[in-house]
Amino acid sequence: MNNLFEDFNDIEMLAEDLQSTDAGERIMAVIELTDTADPEVIPHLATAIRDQDINVRKQAAIALTDFDGVSTAAALVGALSDEHAEVRQAAAVSLTELKDPDAGDAIIPSLGVDDEFVLVSCLAGIKELRRADAMGPAIEALKHHSASVRCEAVNVIGWLQDKTSLPALRSAAGDNDALVRRAALTALGFNKSDHAEQILVAALTDSDWQVREAAAETLTKSGSAGCVPSLIKLLEDEYWQVRLKAVRTLGKLDARDAATLIGEQMTVPVPNLRKECAAALGVLAVSDTAKFLEPYYDDNDPDVRKNVRWALEKIAHTA
């Protein structure tokens, strides 16, 4: 009991230092209040985040990273409109550290604002809280003129993993900004429906290589045998990064028809791609693909060597 009173007195004494006329003392009060790790200090930090001195406000915004809950979120959301960019930025970072779903109560109302920075920060903050009531505002935010906002909105929708979001993700997959399209394709990973797969397969011919790569990567998680022909075509993509994801997904889908084409990729002077091809060839274990692997038994890259030797053993074992 004694300890409780002592802690309370400590906090109150430190809180009094927040009234000091010296900004340095107020900063130290913020630091020491934070060090208590006691949620009782949140209201004091919420006051400090509105201090007249920019360094005190910034320190309070940073300090709130260590706390959670609705009061913390409310103080941080308020600081997103601070006149000073450093404070706004610190508050935005702290918002993404929140873990308590209840903290979303203070964020949801701000998902309706038009300000780009506030909206991006609030969407980023609510994402991992996985609040079902964020779905509506996130879908609405997909109409925002800013691609950054649309991107964060897609991320929120993706984290919710709700099948009813498919129309919204389909529309985001056709966005004119490549980053938004990529985010939408990644978000489709949880959805194993034919409709989701159609969207991903269509994106394999996107004009942006990173979008093609994201689509191929997501198909590793959710693709079915139906997407194999489109993935085989992707083995001719000009970007090895895209081919690498196609190889991985073809291996995962047990696409034995693709084994020879995967084997032909072994000549590419990119160790990461050779490593992936060797792994896929080992998984597929098609006997006449050993000839693609043998020249790389002593590859300079240890990871390639390891996968090649494993794949050859696998093929020999299967034969």
Add this chain to the structure above:
Amino acid sequence: MPLAQSSTSVPVVVNDDLCIADKGCTVCVEVCPLDVLRITDMADGRKTAHMEYDECWYCMPCEADCPTGAVKVNLPYLLK
């Protein structure tokens, strides 16, 4: 580790006017993984942080975490 010859010729320079070591701040000293920063008394009796040893990884937390922006890490040209 070589001792710093002067507090302005080393990679990490502290603006004494901004430093609040006087109020008890030791943030930069605590975050430095090389333990090369110290709090020292100035001629006018105030305290300030300074680089005691001329050794640095240029890892930056001293500058990033200083609550008043008093620390400046001067990155060598090749690291910029």
